[in-house]
Amino acid sequence: MLEQGEFADYTESFPEPRVTQDALPYWAAVKEGRLLFQRCPACRGAIFPPRSICPMCEAGATPAWEESSGAGSIYSFSVVHRPPSAVWRARSPYTIGLVRLDEDWFLFSEIEGRPEDMAIDKRVHVAFPEREVALPVFRLDGEDAPR
Amino acid sequence: MKQPDRSLGRVAAIIGMGDAYADKQAVKDPLQLATEASWAAFKDAGIRKDDIDILLTGRSPWADRRPQWNNIFASHMQMPVRMTTEITFHGAGVNAMIGQAALAIAAGVADYVLCVQSDAVELFIDATAVGAATDACPQFEFPYGPTIPTIYAQLACRYMHEFGVTEEDFAEVAVQRQEWAVHHPKAAKRRHGLITVDDVMRSPYISTPLRRWMCATWGPGGTAGAFVVTSVERAKQAGAAVKPIYIHGFGTCTTHEYLCERINLRKSRIPLGPLPAITTTGAAHAAREAYAMADMAPTDMQLGALAGNFSHTVLVQLEDLGFAPKGRAMDLVRSGRMRPGGDFPVDTNGGWMGFGQPGISVAADSLVETVRQLRGNPLGLLAGNSPKRAMAYSAGGMLACHSAVILGTEAP
Numbered sequence: 177m178l179e180q181g182e183f184a185d186y187t188e189s190f191p192e193p194r195v196t197q198d199a200l201p202y203w204a205a206v207k208e209g210r211l212l213f214q215r216c217p218a219c220r221g222a223i224f225p226p227r228s229i230c231p232m233c234e235a236g237a238t239p240a241w242e243e244s245s246g247a248g249s250i251y252s253f254s255v256v257h258r259p260p261s262a263v264w265r266a267r268s269p270y271t272i273g274l275v276r277l278d279e280d281w282f283l284f285s286e287i288e289g290r291p292e293d294m295a296i297d298k299r300v301h302v303a304f305p306e307r308e309v310a311l312p313v314f315r316l317d318g319e320d321a322p323r
Numbered sequence: 324m325k326q327p328d329r330s331l332g333r334v335a336a337i338i339g340m341g342d343a344y345a346d347k348q349a350v351k352d353p354l355q356l357a358t359e360a361s362w363a364a365f366k367d368a369g370i371r372k373d374d375i376d377i378l379l380t381g382r383s384p385w386a387d388r389r390p391q392w393n394n395i396f397a398s399h400m401q402m403p404v405r406m407t408t409e410i411t412f413h414g415a416g417v418n419a420m421i422g423q424a425a426l427a428i429a430a431g432v433a434d435y436v437l438c439v440q441s442d443a444v445e446l447f448i449d450a451t452a453v454g455a456a457t458d459a460c461p462q463f464e465f466p467y468g469p470t471i472p473t474i475y476a477q478l479a480c481r482y483m484h485e486f487g488v489t490e491e492d493f494a495e496v497a498v499q500r501q502e503w504a505v506h507h508p509k510a511a512k513r514r515h516g517l518i519t520v521d522d523v524m525r526s527p528y529i530s531t532p533l534r535r536w537m538c539a540t541w542g543p544g545g546t547a548g549a550f551v552v553t554s555v556e557r558a559k560q561a562g563a564a565v566k567p568i569y570i571h572g573f574g575t576c577t578t579h580e581y582l583c584e585r586i587n588l589r590k591s592r593i594p595l596g597p598l599p600a601i602t603t604t605g606a607a608h609a610a611r612e613a614y615a616m617a618d619m620a621p622t623d624m625q626l627g628a629l630a631g632n633f634s635h636t637v638l639v640q641l642e643d644l645g646f647a648p649k650g651r652a653m654d655l656v657r658s659g660r661m662r663p664g665g666d667f668p669v670d671t672n673g674g675w676m677g678f679g680q681p682g683i684s685v686a687a688d689s690l691v692e693t694v695r696q697l698r699g700n701p702l703g704l705l706a707g708n709s710p711k712r713a714m715a716y717s718a719g720g721m722l723a724c725h726s727a728v729i730l731g732t733e734a735p
Binding site (some may be wrong): 185190191192193194195196199221223224225251252253254256257258259260264267272273274276280282283284285286291296306309311313323 | 397460461462463464465466467468469470472473476477478479480481483527528529530531532533582583584586587589590599
């Protein structure tokens with residue numbers, strides 16, 4: 177029988193990403209404050225999450241890593257009022273959204289800023305704040321000071 | 324793409340159904356619930372336990388997540404069977420058991436298939452933490468601190484943006500689910516009584532734009548649904564006490580696991596509208612296959628059971644199942660046709676929002692409700708239109724997995 181403590185990662189600390197082999201370069205770049213994605217050399221499509229073979233065409237090509245400008249726009253968002261666990265409660269309300277990067281790929285990420293300022297299509301840019309866990313987040317353009 | 328075989332909609336029937344329930348006063352674990360429901364289904368079908376050739380379950384219950392739970396259950400029942408497997412694509416897998424059972428009957432490898440699912444989340448685990456840990460991508464979503472509502476809210480936000488739907492519209496969906504739920508003795512939200520749009524709009528945000536009343540609740544404590552599937556011939560020859568429910572059509576579809584994968588999907592052999600987008604789901608394909616197999620249209624359906632865990636998923640499902648054009652489901656909601664007394668009753672146990680989610684068995688609860696209404700013996704309010712054909716749909720994952728089954732009282 178499952179015990180409650182089996183998901184202690186979520187209830188007692190900020191969870192670390194469970195890194196896949198395909199994504200090792202992505203996370204190495206995050207630690208340097210850079211945002212990477214992949215592109216297929218055959219169909220030229222932007223690929224995310226990372227893959228070992230392009231899933232979008234039949235070429236079977238190995239994707240190449242490319243650095244993102246980090247600029248994009250809000251595709252959708254939600255302000256979290258009832259967080260999943262105690263560690264998140266201190267930070268709430270916070271906004272989680274889908275960001276469409278200018279290279280035409282999407283990240284599920286946090287969008288820093290006042291909840292009332294959030295709107296679909298607003299421009300955002302990537303940031304790498306000092307936190308317990310290194311993650312790329314986004315900020316509304318013109319708002320570079322962290323909360 | 325290969326088209327569904329219409330003959331498959333004429334081969335199988337549910338001849339036995341059993342349901343079981345638990346709460347804090349009568350605590351039962353998933354094994355107990357599934358056992359109780361299965362024995363009730365055998366009795367209902369007029370068969371013996373040892374008549375079962377194949378056992379199907381959905382994925383393991385949240386409240387007992389041992390892998391290969393299907394085999395654990397077969398062992399618990401001392402029920403050696405020719406074959407057993409889990410149909411595992413989230414909540415859709417539970418609904419899809421019915422179609423897989425029909426395929427086994429059609430192939431001639433079984434006379435009787437038992438399909439069973441149980442769960443008891445509220446009685447055994449901390450669902451809020453476990454839920455997000457299960458359904459968020461552990462690499463690219465979970466570290467940002469979403470809950471399940473946060474992930475679903477991404478669709479709610481886009482749906483409002485693309486189609487001009489409002490929070491008040493979402494509130495009306497909740498009001499109508501509650502109109503059914505207050506009559507169902509096992510519905511988790513029954514005790515709250517009827518609600519108004521104002522009540523919904525005054526409830527706090529869980530994750531914008533979703534307020535508490537726009538979300539399904541965990542509970543009731545535990546449920547199980549069990550279904551004995553056999554051939555149409557055997558169903559017709561069964562005793563007068565047996566009330567067969569015929570399987571007219573079924574279809575399934577899965578498009579992804581995590582939302583971060585779905586939004587980055589740029590090509591799909593299964594039509595999902597122009598991509599990238601998230602407001603059309605694989606439910607549309609599952610339903611198309613089911614209708615084609617049944618040789619029926621959405622307008623032939625006289626009863627519906629959705630998998631609306633939030634107000635906006637009710638709307639998207641009504642559209643994808645063919646009951647309303649894309650973006651226009653609120654017209655159908657406002658028509659009142661789906662309310663008690665309407666000519667197209669939908670979610671007659673209160674749906675996932677009003678009945679609640681006891682866990683993965685919520686999909687079995689919708690099938691139980693559909694069979695009960697078609698037989699005219701619901702635990703709650705009787706559909707007033709004496710339905711003969713019903714769409715029972717289930718979904719699972721983050722808008723990911725879909726299964727549609729068309730059931731009816733008339734032999735093909």
